[in-house]
Amino acid sequence: MEQPHAVIVGAGIGGLTAAVALHRTGWRVTVLERAASLEPVGAGISLAPNAQRALDVIGLGDEVRALAAWQGDGGLRAPGGRWLSRTDSDAAARRFGGPLVLLHRATLAGLLSSRLPDGAIRTGEDASLADPGDAGRPAVVTASDGEIEADLVVGADGIHSAVRRALFPGHPGPAYAGFTTWRVVTPAPVGPFAPHETWGRGRLWGTQPLKDGRIYAYAAALAPAGSRAPDDEKAELLRRFGTWHAPVPGILAAITPGDVLRHDVHHMTDPLPAHHRGRTALVGDAAHAMAPSLGQGGNQAIEDAVVLAHHLASGRPDTASALAAYTRDRLPRTTAVVRRSASAARLFMLTAAPAVALRDVGIAAVSRFAPGALLRGFDGIADWRPPVRTYAAQTERTNRTSQEAQ
Numbered sequence: 001m002e003q004p005h006a007v008i009v010g011a012g013i014g015g016l017t018a019a020v021a022l023h024r025t026g027w028r029v030t031v032l033e034r035a036a037s038l039e040p041v042g043a044g045i046s047l048a049p050n051a052q053r054a055l056d057v058i059g060l061g062d063e064v065r066a067l068a069a070w071q072g073d074g075g076l077r078a079p080g081g082r083w084l085s086r087t088d089s090d091a092a093a094r095r096f097g098g099p100l101v102l103l104h105r106a107t108l109a110g111l112l113s114s115r116l117p118d119g120a121i122r123t124g125e126d127a128s129l130a131d132p133g134d135a136g137r138p139a140v141v142t143a144s145d146g147e148i149e150a151d152l153v154v155g156a157d158g159i160h161s162a163v164r165r166a167l168f169p170g171h172p173g174p175a176y177a178g179f180t181t182w183r184v185v186t187p188a189p190v191g192p193f194a195p196h197e198t199w200g201r202g203r204l205w206g207t208q209p210l211k212d213g214r215i216y217a218y219a220a221a222l223a224p225a226g227s228r229a230p231d232d233e234k235a236e237l238l239r240r241f242g243t244w245h246a247p248v249p250g251i252l253a254a255i256t257p258g259d260v261l262r263h264d265v266h267h268m269t270d271p272l273p274a275h276h277r278g279r280t281a282l283v284g285d286a287a288h289a290m291a292p293s294l295g296q297g298g299n300q301a302i303e304d305a306v307v308l309a310h311h312l313a314s315g316r317p318d319t320a321s322a323l324a325a326y327t328r329d330r331l332p333r334t335t336a337v338v339r340r341s342a343s344a345a346r347l348f349m350l351t352a353a354p355a356v357a358l359r360d361v362g363i364a365a366v367s368r369f370a371p372g373a374l375l376r377g378f379d380g381i382a383d384w385r386p387p388v389r390t391y392a393a394q395t396e397r398t399n400r401t402s403q404e405a406q
């Protein structure tokens with residue numbers, strides 16, 4: 001039988017994971033990426049046990065954990081430095097079956113790309129969906145050298161996905177979430193520090209260590225959509241966070257202005273009617289962009305990719321039934337995570353002094369008298385398990401069955 005061919009539009013976390021997962025289940029994969037080279041944004045990404053378990057399925061979980069720093073110890077602070085709550089990575093690991101880990105995006109992208117055959121990723125390709133295909137005809141993608149027919153197209157082209165617009169032209173798409181974000185990776189400028197997230201009035205700052213000793217810092221603040229600093233984003237961060245507790249001022253002093261990434265946050269509060277049409281499926285932000293407040297956007301993209309490949313693995317039903325099963329699995333879950341991320345974002349967006357004081361007292365009280373309650377915010381998310389064991393285990397089972405049959 002001829003090897004089925006999947007064309008993946010976009011080489012972000014979702015696209016690369018989908019390519020690796022499909023490749024492992026016997027698909028020929030072509031990844032078309034618009035950027036001239038694979039240079040992932042200079043930022044960290046946290047992976048909760050749910051995404052790590054998905055990566056275990058494609059044989060990458062252990063390597064990711066080895067390359068990452070644990071992200072569980074630390075806590076939540078107020079801008080003056082007072083600890084509102086302390087978190088404990090052991091408690092999180094006990095509750096969810098593993099720790100939360102943080103690694104540089106480039107590390108994750110490099111690891112995923114290394115598992116693809118030479119030539120599978122084509123950069124500098126601004127691809128578009130010409131036809132989503134159906135049971136009787138292939139899907140078609142337009143690339144620089146003409147049209148490519150495919151048994152499957154995966155739209156992994158991110159938040160402003162053109163593949164999504166082609167599949168669901170009537171959908172309103174993502175809406176501005178009301179806040180903007182900054183991210184930067186910087187050499188550690190300060191001595192030892194406790195990882196923290198600090199919540200102020202409509203503002204948030206986080207400092208987390210990377211395994212190689214550098215620091216990943218991120219911030220968020222209410223702002224009109226599209227606004228940018230009149231000078232540079234380092235100066236903007238200094239204005240907004242320069243008086244916050246250590247190590248924030250030390251990190252700010254060490255930042256190179258050009259390294260600061262700024263992105264307004266858009267999310268899809270209206271879910272799509274499906275995550276596929278014809279022979280074309282959507283993964284990651286293209287399907288369900290969400291606020292970063294629970295750090296789940298990339299995690300959900302990884303889950304999508306592994307579940308998609310599971311339904312499309314050889315020996316499964318035809319592509320149409322497999323994609324319908326994919327939508328059935330993923331749409332309710334990702335819709336719930338988008339909503340929970342939006343609710344979590346509303347907490348740091350509070351600006352009225354009485355509401356902020358009440359929030360902080362509440363968090364401190366819960367942390368003191370019912371510490372498990374804070375972790376419960378991740379119940380139903382971080383405890384997710386993939387619908388399939390690792391392919392190694394699957395192959396073992398298949399071998400055993402065929403030996404028994406002989």
Ligand SMILES: Cc1cc2nc3c(=O)[nH]c(=O)nc-3n(C[C@H](O)[C@H](O)[C@H](O)COP(=O)(O)OP(=O)(O)OC[C@H]3O[C@@H](n4cnc5c(N)ncnc54)[C@H](O)[C@@H]3O)c2cc1C
Pocket residue numbers: 009010011012013014015032033034035044045046047125126127128156157158159162181182183218263265283284285286292295296297298299300301
């Ligand atoms: C401040 C912030 C912090 C975050 N922190 C976390 C975190 O800690 N953990 C987490 O899980 N998530 C986090 N997220 C969310 C996460 O970044 C996204 O959910 C994730 O990157 C989505 O991956 P993706 O592959 O779907 O899309 P993207 O990463 O956006 O990749 C899409 C790719 O498609 C390419 N592309 C677009 N159009 C075309 C085209 N026409 N042809 C070819 N290629 C195309 C783009 O160039 C890009 O490479 C955070 C987000 C923000 C803003």
